[in-house]
Amino acid sequence: MNRLKVRQELERFFIEDIATADLTSQLLFQPDRLGTGRLFMKEDGVFSGEQIVREGFNLISEQIKVELHVHNGSELTKGETIATISGPVVSILEGERVILNLIQRMSGIATMTSDAVRLLGGSGPKICDTRKTTPGLRMFEKYAVRSGGGVNHRLTLDSGVMIKDNHIAMFGSIENAVQHVRAALGPMTKIEVETESVEQVKAAVEAKADIIMFDNRSPHEIKEMVGLVPEHIATEASGGITLDTLAAYKDCGVQFISLGALTHSARGLDISLELEVD
16 A cells, blocks of 8 residues: 555544544643553454554654564464554553544455355365445455455456446447447556346457456356357456355356455454553
8 A cells, every 4th residue: 555645544544533532531641651562363264454554653653663564364273462652652542542433444354255265175266355345445445456466456436347237228238338338448447347147248259348247146157158268358247246156157267256245244353452551
């Protein structure tokens, strides 16, 4: 993640949470009172958020020292220490909640992604995310997918062209829609077409799409459709696939399987900060 963008977003989150001051901590502790905190896992999982811990506490106060003991993508067990935080108590407590909220969310996504990758046995299709992210948190959530061993689909609407059912309906056919956007695109932007039938797959191939998505199709249907697609066109399975059904798609022949659940349904991991005052 871009360091400047991370700090910009963290600053916004801190302003929302702190407002003018951490009233409780400032009333209880003198500004020069020091302490040491242990950031640790309260359950097993895959950690994501190394940069959040470092940049977050540094943004609150340059007097805070952060010693990270793990890295993004590390598989951790309950009780394992993520980082040691030392510095002014008031400053540590000011940053605690925002940082915990983010790394809990990111680690939950990384853990679910890792589970998905493991279900495919480390081979075959790559696991990727979708744009079904939390507004304002996309950068962090998509980074967490990478921490868990997945890859990112479109980051933003301008990252690539994806022609879906509404676009096709408006232009009358896949061929018309692809031809229209192809005429306006430069050579670096790929075109993906969402398909739901054998006829649409054939039309997308004929239109020279770069990627063909099989939307809400069963593994059996996808196996049939994949056989119609030349090797130079990438393929993706998407729509309603969950961890419970993922294994059935392992051998369907696609290169990518996208799961919206990675970001819209992942449960945050339980992570805590235990602080001792010097």
